[in-house]
Amino acid sequence: MTTLTATGASSDPAAPAPEAATPKTSVASRVAAVTGHWAVRFALVVIGLFWLMPTAGLLSSSLRDPAEVSISGWWNIFDLNGSFPWIIDKSQLTVSNYDALFANDQVMSSLWTTVLITVPATVLVVVIGALAGYAFAWMDFPGRDWWFLVVVGLLVVPIQVALVPVAKLFNTLGIFETTPGVVLFHTAFGLPFAIFLLRNFFAEIPRELLEAARLDGAGEIRLFARVVLPLGGPAIASLGIFQFLWVWNDMLVALIFADSTNPPVTVALQQQMRQFGNNIDVLAPGAFISMLVPLAVFFAFQKQFVSGVMAGSVK
Numbered sequence: 001m002t003t004l005t006a007t008g009a010s011s012d013p014a015a016p017a018p019e020a021a022t023p024k025t026s027v028a029s030r031v032a033a034v035t036g037h038w039a040v041r042f043a044l045v046v047i048g049l050f051w052l053m054p055t056a057g058l059l060s061s062s063l064r065d066p067a068e069v070s071i072s073g074w075w076n077i078f079d080l081n082g083s084f085p086w087i088i089d090k091s092q093l094t095v096s097n098y099d100a101l102f103a104n105d106q107v108m109s110s111l112w113t114t115v116l117i118t119v120p121a122t123v124l125v126v127v128i129g130a131l132a133g134y135a136f137a138w139m140d141f142p143g144r145d146w147w148f149l150v151v152v153g154l155l156v157v158p159i160q161v162a163l164v165p166v167a168k169l170f171n172t173l174g175i176f177e178t179t180p181g182v183v184l185f186h187t188a189f190g191l192p193f194a195i196f197l198l199r200n201f202f203a204e205i206p207r208e209l210l211e212a213a214r215l216d217g218a219g220e221i222r223l224f225a226r227v228v229l230p231l232g233g234p235a236i237a238s239l240g241i242f243q244f245l246w247v248w249n250d251m252l253v254a255l256i257f258a259d260s261t262n263p264p265v266t267v268a269l270q271q272q273m274r275q276f277g278n279n280i281d282v283l284a285p286g287a288f289i290s291m292l293v294p295l296a297v298f299f300a301f302q303k304q305f306v307s308g309v310m311a312g313s314v315k
Helices: 027-062 066-071 096-103 105-138 144-154 159-173 179-202 207-215 220-231 233-248 252-257 265-276 280-300 302-310
Strands: none
Touching: 027 280, 066 280, 096 105, 096 280, 105 144, 105 179, 105 220, 105 233, 105 265, 105 280, 144 179, 159 179, 159 252, 179 233, 179 252, 207 220, 220 233, 233 280, 252 265, 265 280
16 A cells, blocks of 8 residues: 655655656857857957967068068958958069978978977987986986975076076087087986976876786886887877977077087077078068978977876876
């Protein structure tokens, strides 16, 4: 016999349980959600266009005649009086500026010098930082925690403080105003951040995974190469992108420690401006090519970069 309790619910155990009431979303709430979603996307597109505007202006200036650049803005390549979307006035575009750039031996040589500085400085920081990060994360040695505190302390040392003493040291060693000296400087100041980043990432690897590899007979070198490096790929890619962009766009260290007769591209472009004034036919295409290389590197590794940035944010 079924009875009712004081609350009105049935006491019969065979009676079906009442279904939970599902909250109903109003039409206004759904419209607001969709509108908010598209509003956010529209805002992001507008912000992205504003960020790309200097790049578009530099590309436009590099393709225009220097006489036209000196008397009108880069947006004049568009027919603003016509219907939207505006049409590019192809009569204003020319590749003669790039011909002048490729004929400029100093600028082209500086691009190769920049490559010779950036690639070794990036590879050395990534390799040494990965080895040191693994050692600080999973190897026991005397004073490990104290040495790691020293590495963390080096993160707050500004480059400007070390310019004069390092210049004197490099002069004594005979590597002042040489490409190896610039590579060594960038490597030394890039390692603290690299070790700090990779150590924290490697420490998140499950200990059971490493112990299982050790039980299978893997030594430290094989464990590092076969287990830690594949799992640390996103963080290593992020570090490589950061280091590459920093070294490629550097001007302060290159201005002091690089060879003045064959400097990197940042210094070479600055020398062109100082020597020839508004030499826009060389400066604009040179600056655009100098900016194009790190952009290509970033877009080539953007997936790994995003994965490395997000790593550790969700457990």
